[in-house]
Amino acid sequence: MSSTHLPQLSPILVEDLVRMALAEDLGRAGDITTYATIGPEMTATAAMNSREHGVVAGLPLAVAAFRAIDPRVKVELLAEDGDRVAPGQALARISGPARSVLSAERVALNFLMHLSGVASYTARFADEIADTPARVTCTRKTLPGLRAVEKYAVRLGGGSNHRYGLDDAVLIKDNHIAVAGGVSKAIDAARAYAGHLVKVEVEVDSLDQMREALTAAPDVILLDNMDPATLTEAVEFNRRFHQLSGADYAKARARVLLEASGNVRLDTIRAIAETAVDFISTSKITMAAPTLDIGLDIEIG
Incomplete structure (x- = not known):
């Protein structure tokens, strides 16, 4: 670095x-x-x-x-x-x-x-996918009081940082969606509430939810607990939705970013990265190090 x-x-x-x-x-x-x-x-x-x-x-x-x-x-x-x-x-x-x-x-x-x-543990995950475009990123699962320094350590290990707290980015999870009445309703409400500099991410657990999310234009879609085959489908759908070729897709700034989460281990992260998702989030690099x-x-x- x-x-x-x-x-x-x-x-x-x-x-x-x-x-x-x-x-x-x-x-x-x-x-x-x-x-x-x-x-x-x-x-x-x-x-x-x-x-x-x-x-x-x-x-x-x-x-x-x-x-x-x-x-x-x-x-x-x-x-x-x-x-x-x-x-x-x-x-x-x-x-x-x-x-x-x-x-x-x-x-x-x-x-x-x-x-x-x-x-050191972050570096082991990052090294596994160093030749892919994907980045391993941490979560809010940190030891109380040590979040800032643990996220600092993640970056030193070659990882990237997710949001630091509930106040610096919107992450709409399954419970938010259930109460709000649907994926697009939750995203629209977040856009109406948050300032123009606040990123909006939404968690989905199916390709149908992903399709609904794309029409509401979040900044990031979190693909939760999907296997590599389903993640590959999600990436391909995202390409087609934005009408981008394979070469242009990775470089495009004006598209929804995709983050994979769930079942991320040293023996699975490579297969996840090869689906061409942008980020792979895991609590293991902080909570299990x-x-x-x-x-x-x-x-x-």
């Missing part, structure tokens, strides 16, 4: 998350283990090392954790967010008052391991 296209984290967001995590960890009495065993005059030097192959994400939060505990702690970054790393690779060197290094260690690692896990094993090793001597 080009450095000019790397996602950025707001310093205010980082500070708020780190302070919340430190307050939770330090509790009312602080790090009593470290206070009891480490003298205030002692210093320490440590390295944060990756123990697995993966994609790094969360270094700004790790750095902020050490600095929030003690501005005297020095952190030298040896990697950048978005880097692919190997087992044994050092990500950062930390030095300073030993009490401060040890008290910040767990919060720093928690953010770094979790977000690197999200980025294993942490990346990263350790903080104190250097002795």
